[in-house]
Amino acid sequence: MNILITGGAGFVGQRLAMECLKRGNLELDGKPSPAITNILLADNAEPPFWHDGLREHELVTTSFGDISDEAYVKSLFNEEIHAVFHLASIVSGHGEQDFDLAMRVNLDGARYLFEAIRAQKNNCRVVFTSSVAAFGGDAMPETVSDYTKQTPMTTYGMTKVIGELLVNDYSRKGFFDGRSARLPTVIVRPGKPNLAASSFVSGLFREPLNGEPCVIPVDPSQLMPVLGYRSIINGIIKLAELPATDLGSDRGVGLPAFNATVQELMDALKNAAGNQHLGEHVMEKDETIAKICAGWPQQADTTRGLSLGLPMESSIEEIVHCYIEDYLDGTGS
Amino acid sequence: MNILITGGAGFVGQRLAMECLKRGNLELDGKPSPAITNILLADNAEPPFWHDGLREHELVTTSFGDISDEAYVKSLFNEEIHAVFHLASIVSGHGEQDFDLAMRVNLDGARYLFEAIRAQKNNCRVVFTSSVAAFGGDAMPETVSDYTKQTPMTTYGMTKVIGELLVNDYSRKGFFDGRSARLPTVIVRPGKPNLAASSFVSGLFREPLNGEPCVIPVDPSQLMPVLGYRSIINGIIKLAELPATDLGSDRGVGLPAFNATVQELMDALKNAAGNQHLGEHVMEKDETIAKICAGWPQQADTTRGLSLGLPMESSIEEIVHCYIEDYLDGTGS
Numbered sequence: 001m002n003i004l005i006t007g008g009a010g011f012v013g014q015r016l017a018m019e020c021l022k023r024g025n026l027e028l029d030g031k032p033s034p035a036i037t038n039i040l041l042a043d044n045a046e047p048p049f050w051h052d053g054l055r056e057h058e059l060v061t062t063s064f065g066d067i068s069d070e071a072y073v074k075s076l077f078n079e080e081i082h083a084v085f086h087l088a089s090i091v092s093g094h095g096e097q098d099f100d101l102a103m104r105v106n107l108d109g110a111r112y113l114f115e116a117i118r119a120q121k122n123n124c125r126v127v128f129t130s131s132v133a134a135f136g137g138d139a140m141p142e143t144v145s146d147y148t149k150q151t152p153m154t155t156y157g158m159t160k161v162i163g164e165l166l167v168n169d170y171s172r173k174g175f176f177d178g179r180s181a182r183l184p185t186v187i188v189r190p191g192k193p194n195l196a197a198s199s200f201v202s203g204l205f206r207e208p209l210n211g212e213p214c215v216i217p218v219d220p221s222q223l224m225p226v227l228g229y230r231s232i233i234n235g236i237i238k239l240a241e242l243p244a245t246d247l248g249s250d251r252g253v254g255l256p257a258f259n260a261t262v263q264e265l266m267d268a269l270k271n272a273a274g275n276q277h278l279g280e281h282v283m284e285k286d287e288t289i290a291k292i293c294a295g296w297p298q299q300a301d302t303t304r305g306l307s308l309g310l311p312m313e314s315s316i317e318e319i320v321h322c323y324i325e326d327y328l329d330g331t332g333s
Numbered sequence: 334m335n336i337l338i339t340g341g342a343g344f345v346g347q348r349l350a351m352e353c354l355k356r357g358n359l360e361l362d363g364k365p366s367p368a369i370t371n372i373l374l375a376d377n378a379e380p381p382f383w384h385d386g387l388r389e390h391e392l393v394t395t396s397f398g399d400i401s402d403e404a405y406v407k408s409l410f411n412e413e414i415h416a417v418f419h420l421a422s423i424v425s426g427h428g429e430q431d432f433d434l435a436m437r438v439n440l441d442g443a444r445y446l447f448e449a450i451r452a453q454k455n456n457c458r459v460v461f462t463s464s465v466a467a468f469g470g471d472a473m474p475e476t477v478s479d480y481t482k483q484t485p486m487t488t489y490g491m492t493k494v495i496g497e498l499l500v501n502d503y504s505r506k507g508f509f510d511g512r513s514a515r516l517p518t519v520i521v522r523p524g525k526p527n528l529a530a531s532s533f534v535s536g537l538f539r540e541p542l543n544g545e546p547c548v549i550p551v552d553p554s555q556l557m558p559v560l561g562y563r564s565i566i567n568g569i570i571k572l573a574e575l576p577a578t579d580l581g582s583d584r585g586v587g588l589p590a591f592n593a594t595v596q597e598l599m600d601a602l603k604n605a606a607g608n609q610h611l612g613e614h615v616m617e618k619d620e621t622i623a624k625i626c627a628g629w630p631q632q633a634d635t636t637r638g639l640s641l642g643l644p645m646e647s648s649i650e651e652i653v654h655c656y657i658e659d660y661l662d663g664t665g666s
Contacts, residue, residue, distance in 0.1 A: 099506060103444075111436075136582070137501075137581070137582040137583050138581045138582045138583070139479075139480055139581065139582070139583055146472075147472055147482055148482060149480055149481060149482045149483065149583075150482065150483075151501065151582065151583045152498070152501075152502075153505065153582060155502055155506070158498050158499070158501070158502045161498055162495050162498060165485070165491050165494055165495060166491070168470075168484065168485075168491070169485075169488055169491045172486065173432060173488070248470070248471045248472065249469075249470040249471045249472070249484065249486060250470050250471070250472055250482075250484045
């Protein structure tokens with residue numbers, strides 16, 4: 001089977017590709033799929049870093065272009081694609097700076113992609129990555145779930161809700177077999193901070209572990225749902241594999257999450273790091289970021305995702321240990 | 334002030350224009366607006382009928398074109414527009430037949446319109462008409478409200494939810510001052526049946542009052558939220574007039590509605606018609622229409638709309654009397 005990952009050069013995209021390669025195939029509807037023959041990683045530009053060996057892997061090809069260019073998107077389907085992971089997106093903070101870009105990439109891009117998949121007429125398996133930023137607004141309950149009305153307070157979140165709606169309708173019409181994975185904040189992202197308003201949530205682990213300070217732009221009491229990247233990847237794959245009948249008419253599923261305060265995240269880092277020297281957390285509120293984060297859900301009830309068998313780590317400390325293993329002590333991938 | 338009504342040649346569009354002309358201005362945020370100087374009725378084609386005197390009114394102009402043509406939409410803004418009522422839409426049954434047309438007209442069309450309004454930079458007042466078809470799916474509660482997750486089961490409903498999301502985000506960004514009026518089934522539409530799956534709900538009053546039979550394609554026990562067209566029009570105008578601060582971050586408001594069974598609607602007709610001879614109701618189930626209607630909300634809790642002062646008739650019989658007055662006995666407009 002051929003797999004396409006948009007946003008495939010990003011952190012989540014690369015790790016998703018690595019996990020697919022490790023598995024060799026998917027377990028679609030409980031049955032082993034044909035072996036993976038190619039993974040096409042499409043992205044807008046060369047990434048800051050490639051995970052070791054990924055780009056050179058014989059089953060991996062790359063393509064760089066603009067997903068808001070319809071002809072480019074069509075060109076990704078020169079070979080038949082059997083499963084698509086649509087991760088490409090303008091992120092939250094960036095979308096607040098540039099509404100038109102967010103609309104072009106996140107909405108027009110998704111539509112071009114979904115139309116190209118539909119044109120294959122092969123009931124392609126599709127996972128679209130949504131976000132807890134799909135929730136928001138003055139009527140948002142303290143705890144959100146798969147049954148909570150989505151009234152986002154960022155353009156990013158708005159385009160994510162639209163993506164979920166399109167996935168449901170394209171699936172209902174039989175144009176493809178889609179699912180939406182609603183992601184909590186992913187920790188710990190390696191590399192550099194990005195324009196996501198939640199970027200500091202990875203930074204608060206990553207920078208101190210590198211012996212560097214990290215500015216915390218929100219109150220330590222700020223609650224947010226978070227999940228480790230291994231569970232994010234495994235959850236996205238699991239959601240692709242489930243039979244459609246397990247999902248019902250609403251194919252948008254919140255991945256499991258820890259509902260933790262920023263203080264709890266900082267404490268977990270200290271617990272996990274043991275005697276290691278850590279860079280400092282510098283409390284320096286940024287009203288713009290604090291406002292965006294305060295407008296997101298504080299807590300997620302992810303009972304549905306858990307009952308569908310989507311995974312989560314046992315603790316935030318475990319997530320930190322995984323990050324150290326994968327990125328810092330040289331034993332991981 | 335200049336007003337644009339898309340779908341302006343339709344039944345609701347024409348009556349909305351007539352009501353605006355009768356009032357002479359709007360009461361925006363509780364203050365009288367400047368007098369209405371022009372109402373531009375834009376639609377895709379000449380309608381089957383014009384209400385008496387509307388087309389010839391000195392303050393009315395008409396424009397016919399395709400709202401999914403960006404250049405056409407821009408041409409509607411040659412004069413500055415101060416309030417827009419966006420009613421144009423492919424209806425539910427039609428959208429199920431032609432997905433691509435529904436996407437072009439309902440989604441692309443809305444985006445072209447919203448961008449043209451934004452380009453004016455005049456904080457234009459905008460009302461978008463959504464629908465109870467915005468709700469649906471296997472997790473839909475028996476009673477829906479402004480706080481219910483919108484998981485539509487028609488392409489029409491899906492595009493309506495997207496419209497509500499766009500109105501919220503364009504308003505949040507300050508591109509215009511928008512509101513979405515979520516309409517229940519409108520009764521009693523005059524004229525001919527249309528491609529809306531709910532078309533028979535007007536037919537069950539209209540045809541018998543004309544001495545003609547009406548086929549009822551659903552079970553008489555089918556529940557649905559309905560509202561008379563006078564309250565629909567007055568509700569849309571009231572929603573345009575309210576201060577944004579009354580609405581909060583979610584500007585989508587369900588108009589008040591009667592939750593009635595089809596049997597109750599047929600009974601109300603008989604009560605209202607008195608001794609008048611009526612054409613028959615012919616029970617003849619159409620599985621396609623029955624399925625679409627059964628997938629819509631059975632009951633709407635419209636407490637929020639009512640508390641915002643949106644109107645409703647005192648009974649379904651009153652709605653029938655209004656229809657007779659307006660369209661049958663020659664005393665109405």
